Amino acid sequence: MPQILVVDDEAISRQFLTAVLRQMGMNKISEAVDGLDALMQLDAGDRAFDLIFCDLDMPRMDGVEFVRHLGERAYQGKLLITSGFDERVLDSVADLARMYALRLCGVLPKPVDPEQLLAMLAAPIAAGEALCLPMERINSEELRLGIDRGEVVPFFQPQVDVACGRVLSVEVLARWLHPQLGLLGPLQFIELAEQSGLITQMTKRLFADASQALKRLDAWKRLDMSVNLSMQSLKDSSLVASLVSIARETGLEMSRVTFEVTESGVMADPASALEIMTRLRLKGAGLAIDDFGTGFASMDRLARIPFTELKIDKGFVIDAAGNATNRSIFLGSVELGHRLGLKVVAEGVASEAEWALCREFGVSAAQGSLISPPVDEASFAEWLASCAGGGGQSARDWIFIATPT
Numbered sequence: 056m057p058q059i060l061v062v063d064d065e066a067i068s069r070q071f072l073t074a075v076l077r078q079m080g081m082n083k084i085s086e087a088v089d090g091l092d093a094l095m096q097l098d099a100g101d102r103a104f105d106l107i108f109c110d111l112d113m114p115r116m117d118g119v120e121f122v123r124h125l126g127e128r129a130y131q132g133k134l135l136i137t138s139g140f141d142e143r144v145l146d147s148v149a150d151l152a153r154m155y156a157l158r159l160c161g162v163l164p165k166p167v168d169p170e171q172l173l174a175m176l177a178a179p180i181a182a183g184e185a186l187c188l189p190m191e192r193i194n195s196e197e198l199r200l201g202i203d204r205g206e207v208v209p210f211f212q213p214q215v216d217v218a219c220g221r222v223l224s225v226e227v228l229a230r231w232l233h234p235q236l237g238l239l240g241p242l243q244f245i246e247l248a249e250q251s252g253l254i255t256q257m258t259k260r261l262f263a264d265a266s267q268a269l270k271r272l273d274a275w276k277r278l279d280m281s282v283n284l285s286m287q288s289l290k291d292s293s294l295v296a297s298l299v300s301i302a303r304e305t306g307l308e309m310s311r312v313t314f315e316v317t318e319s320g321v322m323a324d325p326a327s328a329l330e331i332m333t334r335l336r337l338k339g340a341g342l343a344i345d346d347f348g349t350g351f352a353s354m355d356r357l358a359r360i361p362f363t364e365l366k367i368d369k370g371f372v373i374d375a376a377g378n379a380t381n382r383s384i385f386l387g388s389v390e391l392g393h394r395l396g397l398k399v400v401a402e403g404v405a406s407e408a409e410w411a412l413c414r415e416f417g418v419s420a421a422q423g424s425l426i427s428p429p430v431d432e433a434s435f436a437e438w439l440a441s442c443a444g445g446g447g448q449s450a451r452d453w454i455f456i457a458t459p460t
């Protein structure tokens with residue numbers, strides 16, 4: 056039976072929740088009157104809590120600060136926020152919990168509805184995205200060897216034309232097939248690659264491998280390709296020549312490649328970034344502003360870079376159908392992109408509702424788990440073969456591959 060901690064400054068709220076939990080057969084319940092009380096109980100270590108219910112507005116230590124302390128202690132149990140605050144406040148706290156890689160079951164409005172509570176406890180928890188990385192277990196020498204040995208490989212995630220359903224291109228996303236740790240995602244090693252000066256070498260290798268893969272796939276299909284560029288690479292004046300020569304070796308026209316750069320990447324060394332990006336454009340490549348809306352670049356600076364595409368960050372797309380703030384930012388970004396004459400791509404399209412919004416807002420292309428998660432070359436070839444393309448209302452029925460020319 057789980058050991059539960061209910062953190063709330065209002066006795067009546069604690070009593071109500073405790074009664075609901077007892078009715079569900081959960082009897083090992085402790086109470087704390089605010090964040091500080093909860094933290095002291097946690098640190099005392101008398102009980103290892105499996106589940107914490109936490110209110111937000113409390114004296115001495117509020118729920119937001121408490122969440123940070125949980126993160127710093129790498130709390131492994133589940134967390135459920137209960138509060139009477141509006142959606143935006145609750146969303147921010149949820150984001151914070153995820154940034155600390157906490158196992159957040161959800162955010163429950165008060166008074167707590169027992170059915171909703173049961174559903175939240177039963178649903179699988181999306182793993183926190185951020186900080187619980189095995190980075191300290193990996194060093195740069197190991198990464199260098201991994202890159203040399205070809206363990207860092209391209210995965211592919213398709214982009215689909217929202218209006219007609221045609222598969223347009225693939226984004227190349229790095230994965231490390233680590234011999235001991237298994238499949239590692241980019242959040243677990245890109246930062247290390249950047250810090251240790253290996254990112255440009257890694258990117259070139261990925262670009263070469265992905266170009267070869269595209270050539271094999273292209274035996275029956277013509278797809279474009281998007282590649283992520285880090286800010287470090289945008290300081291390397293030999294980058295453009297290397298990329299052009301890799302493309303030439305595989306017979307890939309640069310006009311079929313788009314390089315994705317984040318706003319912060321542009322800001323790091325604006326002059327050098329501007330030079331390299333402009334030269335990539337001269338070679339025919341496209342340029343995308345990645346994660347649009349999440350960085351701190353000024354509009355003025357962004358406007359001076361010859362971008363061809365704007366990618367709306369998945370943070371605004373996910374749940375845009377049900378979240379008014381996300382929906383507004385999403386729509387505003389699409390309109391801005393169109394006015395600037397850019398191709399607008401939505402990433403993180405994970406539900407039919409989000410796909411329907413893409414259609415409603417006139418997004419050019421969509422990418423996301425509804426269409427396909429990033430997969431290796433073999434699975435991507437299978438996915439391409441499975442595209443039905445028979446019209447229909449759902450996204451999956453809609454998608455097709457252009458006939459070879």
Ligand code: C2E
Binds near residue numbers: 228229240242405
């Ligand atoms: P990004 O460029 O924003 O890439 C999109 C991320 O969104 C990918 O995460 C992708 O798996 C994820 N995604 C796509 N659709 C969905 C969805 O429907 N739901 C959810 N929850 N997520 C979705 P991934 O592959 O983990 O990559 C994370 C980031 O790592 C990338 O974000 C990119 O910034 C960086 N990255 C990946 N490969 C490279 C690389 O070769 N070079 C550089 N510099 N950065 C890379």
Ligand code: CA
Binds near residue numbers: 226283315345
């Ligand atoms: Ca990207």
Ligand code: CA
Binds near residue numbers: 346
């Ligand atoms: Ca993104």
